[in-house]
Amino acid sequence: MSTQTYRALFDLSGKTAIVTGALGLLGRRFCRGLAESGAQVAVVDLDADKAQQFASRLAQDYGTRAAGIGCDVSNPAAVDHMIGQTCEVLGDIHILLNNAASKSEHLDAFFAPFEEYSLDEWRRVMSVNLDGAFLTAQAVGRQMIAQGTGGSIIQTSSIYGLLGPDDRIYQDSHYLGTTINTPAVYSASKAAIVGLTNHLAARWAKHGIRVNTLTPGGVESGQNDTFVKNYSNRVPMGRMAKADELVGAALFLASDASSYVTGQNLFVDGGLSAW
Numbered sequence: 579m580s581t582q583t584y585r586a587l588f589d590l591s592g593k594t595a596i597v598t599g600a601l602g603l604l605g606r607r608f609c610r611g612l613a614e615s616g617a618q619v620a621v622v623d624l625d626a627d628k629a630q631q632f633a634s635r636l637a638q639d640y641g642t643r644a645a646g647i648g649c650d651v652s653n654p655a656a657v658d659h660m661i662g663q664t665c666e667v668l669g670d671i672h673i674l675l676n677n678a679a680s681k682s683e684h685l686d687a688f689f690a691p692f693e694e695y696s697l698d699e700w701r702r703v704m705s706v707n708l709d710g711a712f713l714t715a716q717a718v719g720r721q722m723i724a725q726g727t728g729g730s731i732i733q734t735s736s737i738y739g740l741l742g743p744d745d746r747i748y749q750d751s752h753y754l755g756t757t758i759n760t761p762a763v764y765s766a767s768k769a770a771i772v773g774l775t776n777h778l779a780a781r782w783a784k785h786g787i788r789v790n791t792l793t794p795g796g797v798e799s800g801q802n803d804t805f806v807k808n809y810s811n812r813v814p815m816g817r818m819a820k821a822d823e824l825v826g827a828a829l830f831l832a833s834d835a836s837s838y839v840t841g842q843n844l845f846v847d848g849g850l851s852a853w
Contacts, residue, residue: 594617596620596671598678604677609636610639611829622647629646629648643667651713682703687699689757689761703764708774712774722785723785727786737845737851739767750804772843775790792846793845815848
């Protein structure tokens with residue numbers, strides 16, 4: 579194969595990608611990376627107006643088609659409607675970045691100690707992080723099977739879905755002014771994503787649908803200096819990730835460059851999981 583042929587494996591021209599949680603820290607970068615690589619992008623998030631505004635910006639910046647769609651991924655009817663809208667506007671679906679996740683609207687409840695954690699809060703977070711991933715993968719998988727052309731599904735987990743949190747990192751640590759930790763509901767929901775990925779990878783391989791997990795390490799996103807220092811000291815590369823550093827891995831898994839990769843969990847964590 580020539581160098582040009584290898585480069586072409588990463589070309590997503592003619593493909594349609596759905597990104598859930600598209601207006602978040604990673605979601606916006608995933609959308610931009612997909613659009614720059616030639617894909618049409620369905621920008622999916624709760625706020626339809628903001629999703630449409632960002633989709634318009636993608637189309638303007640990258641010369642591709644994009645659609646902004648409001649969707650509560652924890653609502654089955656909303657997810658089915660989102661799939662219908664995507665197909666109506668952008669055509670067949672080839673890529674899903676199953677990326678939506680919630681810290682809920684109540685940060686104090688979200689970061690509460692495990693011994694005092696509310697079942698209502700647990701269920702609110704799970705309804706997005708796990709139920710939403712299930713519903714979206716199910717709906718997209720059905721559509722891909724009906725199309726008969728295969729596809730790639732990428733599900734965002736976290737290092738804390740595979741590793742226990744080091745509480746020493748969180749001593750005197752804050753995020754946007756709030757004292758933080760890693761709640762058990764977050765760890766449990768992200769661990770479940772890995773299990774769901776493996777199940778679907780085995781189930782849908784016969785349909786040409788690849789399903790993989792993308793597992794980020796800690797990403798710079800407004801934590802205070804104490805947290806950044808503490809976290810960085812736990813990472814062989816000595817720093818937190820920048821959001822853009824997740825995009826290359828997502829594009830690899832979305833494209834034909836990973837055509838024989840399914841049921842895998844790709845860590846992008848600066849080596850933290852190696853220690």
